[in-house]
Amino acid sequence: MRNEASRRTGFSRNGLDRQAQFRPDAARLAAMAESADARFVLVAGDRILVDVSRQPCDTQFDRPTAAPWMAGGEPVFLGSENGHAVFAVPALDEPALPDTVKAIDLRSIAMQGLLGDSQTGAAAQARSLVHWHESHRFCSRCGQESAMREGGYRRDCPACGAQHFPRTDPVAIMLAVDGDRCLLGRQARFLPDTYSALAGFIEPGETIEDAVRREVFEESGVRVGEVRYVASQPWPFVSSLMIGCIAEATSAEIRLDPAELDDALWVSREDLLTIFAGAHPTIRTPRRGAIASHLMYLWLADRVD
Ligand SMILES: [Zn+2]
Structure with a gap:
């Protein structure tokens, strides 16, 4: 392990x-x-x-x-x-x-x-x-106050008998790669100059892979084909699980969705090394420990398999 x-x-x-x-x-x-x-x-x-x-x-x-x-x-x-x-x-x-x-x-x-x-x-x-x-104090089916059970891993409704379980919301976070470059984006809420992997919630009825393909296309206009799972990270803001993937790009032209991203760009391996060294003039990445940085690091080290 x-x-x-x-x-x-x-x-x-x-x-x-x-x-x-x-x-x-x-x-x-x-x-x-x-x-x-x-x-x-x-x-x-x-x-x-x-x-x-x-x-x-x-x-x-x-x-x-x-x-x-x-x-x-x-x-x-x-x-x-x-x-x-x-x-x-x-x-x-x-x-x-x-x-x-x-x-x-x-x-x-x-x-x-x-x-x-x-x-x-x-x-x-x-x-x-x-x-x-x-x-989640109240039953989502009938509105009665529910009670904690199973040491806190369930709530039972005394009125209608419904059982409620704690949620974990899956989020796909992905590094789209095209040969020797990877796709990074920045959201308006990021710290200045910070770029990261793209990410989005997985929707009901969707596989992880389909969510990756949809999110990358929606946010950046880039099409991706094969998707590989790499690593995951509990993300307690509030109850997400970040599911980190590498995705092979099949197109390169970037068309931003301004509601999702301020900017997106292709970054070469060389530039990513410079960024990780803190020596890039305009681009920062999230800290180590953040799964986005970990995906970049593994791709850079050619260890995504
Ligand atoms: Zn109820």
Whole structure:
């Protein structure tokens, strides 16, 4: 598994054993959450509480420490590591924190590499699940308030019996390549000079490959043929899975959709090397750890197979 390309993307590494076998046993999970060994990840919107006095920083607090910051929602069972059962709970919006604990948004956590390998994925898992419960309190079929079940991996409606499951939204992210050059684009919201791989949500009834072909054509006017899956990345903004692909271009002319992209251009391998070295005069790429950069790196290193 160490050689899997996904292992090098941000939010992919999670030290927790999810122990799904315990989820149906509510009494057991409640006892685990009350145990002195229990640990809690506190989620406040897109921020996570982080003990910044440790290296690497720590997001998993024992109950006496975490209790004053908890907003009162039911704990979601994330899994266990080293004898500690770890739960995600909503945090107060403005908890009174000591100087050693900060509420930090997940993007910054990932960009700054604040957490060790095992906690980055768990933080993404916590944020996605807590958000799902906060935004799915009521049954989408009949409108009644639903109840958390299965340690937080299901909500049941007491009125109509519907069962609701946490969503993961698939997003295709792709590097279209044409021989020794690849297609990069920039969205208006990107940092200045930043170019990245193209991306878009996979639609209902669509394969990953068809979504890649459709998105590249819609955004850039470039046609692509064969599509190969390379790597994936959990993307907790809010609950996406980025599915990284390399796509072989069959046409080269760029016709931008201005609603999607500010600009798109073909970049040679040589230029991409210069860009990665930070020496290109006008083009930047996303940081390492972002799956877009990882796709570019693998293509550059000729390791997409
Ligand atoms: Zn219902």
